[in-house]
Amino acid sequence: MRKAEVYWNGELAGELIQENKLSYIFRYNDFYYANSSFPAISLTLSKKQQEYKSDYLFPFFYNMLSEGVNRKLQLRQLKIDETNYFGLLIETAKYDTIGAITIKPMNK
Secondary structure, three states: OEEEEEEEOOEEEEEEEEEEOOEEEEEEOHHHHHOOOOOOOEOOEOOOOOEEEEOOOOHHHHOOOOOHHHHHHHHHHHOOOOOOHHHHHHHHOOOOOOOOEEEEEOOO
């Protein structure tokens, strides 16, 4: 199991969990979920419910990954398998992302 913290403009919004290759969970942090001034992190992960489950990495997070030559370069430099989307996400979405969302690995 791997976990990552999801931040919106530096505010902890929730956690993303990869239970195994076919099981992912996104759960809003209690404080973030209860505070109506914080927006949903995406239209597909609205604040109508606190927890979401999926058989694959949620498209919102998958679409944060680089494509093409940039992805190949990242995979090679970081020594990450090309099908390890979760690993690539937590290594490349820590600081400089397009938009308000950043992803940081949780300490084990």
